[in-house]
Amino acid sequence: MITVDEARAKLFDLAAPLDEEEVPLTEAAGRVLARPVAARRDQPPFAASSMDGYAVKTTEVQLHAMFKVIGEAAAGRRFDGAVHAGQAVRIFTGAPLPEGADFVVIQEDISRTGDLITIVNEPGSNDNVRPLGGDFRAGLTVEAPRLLRPADLALLAAMNIDRVPVVRKPTVALISTGDELVMPGEAPGQDQIIASNTFGLKAMLEESGAEARILPIARDSHASLAMAFDLARGADLVVTIGGASVGDHDLVGQVAETLGMERSFYKVLMRPGKPLMAGRLRGAAMVGLPGNPVSAMVCGHVFVLPMIRAMLGLGAAAPGLKRAELARDLPANGPREHYMRASVNAQGWLTPADTQDSSFLSILAGSNALLRRPIGDPARAAGEVVEYLSV
Numbered sequence: 001m002i003t004v005d006e007a008r009a010k011l012f013d014l015a016a017p018l019d020e021e022e023v024p025l026t027e028a029a030g031r032v033l034a035r036p037v038a039a040r041r042d043q044p045p046f047a048a049s050s051m052d053g054y055a056v057k058t059t060e061v062q063l064h065a066m067f068k069v070i071g072e073a074a075a076g077r078r079f080d081g082a083v084h085a086g087q088a089v090r091i092f093t094g095a096p097l098p099e100g101a102d103f104v105v106i107q108e109d110i111s112r113t114g115d116l117i118t119i120v121n122e123p124g125s126n127d128n129v130r131p132l133g134g135d136f137r138a139g140l141t142v143e144a145p146r147l148l149r150p151a152d153l154a155l156l157a158a159m160n161i162d163r164v165p166v167v168r169k170p171t172v173a174l175i176s177t178g179d180e181l182v183m184p185g186e187a188p189g190q191d192q193i194i195a196s197n198t199f200g201l202k203a204m205l206e207e208s209g210a211e212a213r214i215l216p217i218a219r220d221s222h223a224s225l226a227m228a229f230d231l232a233r234g235a236d237l238v239v240t241i242g243g244a245s246v247g248d249h250d251l252v253g254q255v256a257e258t259l260g261m262e263r264s265f266y267k268v269l270m271r272p273g274k275p276l277m278a279g280r281l282r283g284a285a286m287v288g289l290p291g292n293p294v295s296a297m298v299c300g301h302v303f304v305l306p307m308i309r310a311m312l313g314l315g316a317a318a319p320g321l322k323r324a325e326l327a328r329d330l331p332a333n334g335p336r337e338h339y340m341r342a343s344v345n346a347q348g349w350l351t352p353a354d355t356q357d358s359s360f361l362s363i364l365a366g367s368n369a370l371l372r373r374p375i376g377d378p379a380r381a382a383g384e385v386v387e388y389l390s391v
């Protein structure tokens, strides 16, 4: 058996970064920028007023000074002409500063009678002018790879980028396997349960930028599993759930190998998640998750999400760990890396759940952390600092 880190390294070998595609700016949120893009213009493209007021010459700005208003400059409509000594142009926020003017006196500091204005309050030294290119100059680049957030989209728009090169979304085919499973909403037979893992995994994967497709449940037979693998053709990653262990009906590995799967590894020193398998099948990465619902979700966080990030060009990295103080004592850990369901409160105290059964989804859903206990971790006392993964 290999360690969690060794398994993840092997999974990264199966998860090469995908190629790029171009999408309209409106569809670029949450996507990963594939290569640097450069601003097509200066912003602002002219010296602009940052306030509503009057544009004048700095040298003439002083308390009680008087000016004649000779025109108006609004956002989108500049004043055609120049400001000379003793003159002012009515100006609004965002308007280009007229030629000859380099200061905007805000209207609160002005008294106006007809075409004449007087500065009635101390105007201060702030010129209320945004210089040309003050925000950015043409050629400024947004670097890649970068997960595009709302502020990035606003910046790209201002840069006049209407189509954005992004990394293609990894497509994932999710296959639940087992004679005991029915889909949510169906009427289960006496010995049946509802397929749950696929739904949790689909949500998890899509939150991370993949596109996941839930395939029909595969039954515990060669023919049914082979058909499911056929339906998965075209996906970048095929994820099976269940049938990974050593029972007579655990056929996933066997069937995948008959179809040509080159195995990368089987079984990891991990709890839950021991019977994890992975390989390459028909040009796609294949990951076989254990069927126990919590095991499948934990493996999703520890292995599948890092693979998705690698495919998105965000690098091959383990999920980030945070630190908290243990709220109670814990016995020594055994020979497998343990991911314990736990809750971290606002004060930073982490309480492991009393029940760690790898099939209890109610416990997982009530947790916000997976406490990571290294192989052979000694007993820990309340108050010790431990590492966890936010979930």
Ligand SMILES: Nc1nc2c(c(=O)[nH]1)N[C@H]1C(S)=C(S)[C@@H](COP(=O)(O)OP(=O)(O)OC[C@H]3O[C@@H](n4cnc5c(N)ncnc54)[C@H](O)[C@@H]3O)O[C@H]1N2
Pocket (backbone or CB within 6 Å): 176, 177, 178, 180, 181, 193, 194, 195, 196, 197, 198, 241, 242, 243, 244, 245, 246, 247, 250, 272, 273, 274, 275, 289, 290, 291, 292, 293, 295, 358, 359
């Ligand atoms: N003799 C041994 N038995 C088992 C071992 C072992 O080492 N020796 N390992 C145990 C561990 S650990 C795990 S984890 C499970 C995983 O087994 P499989 O991957 O083969 O999973 P199944 O047997 O198909 O199912 C396990 C369990 O999960 C339920 N399940 C399966 N798929 C779904 C789904 N999509 N949604 C909800 N629930 C699902 C299934 O009904 C079973 O109850 O093996 C242990 N056994």
Ligand code: MOO
Pocket (backbone or CB within 6 Å): 270, 271, 272, 273, 274, 275, 290, 292, 295, 358
């Ligand atoms: O490895 Mo299993 O996932 O402990 O339940």
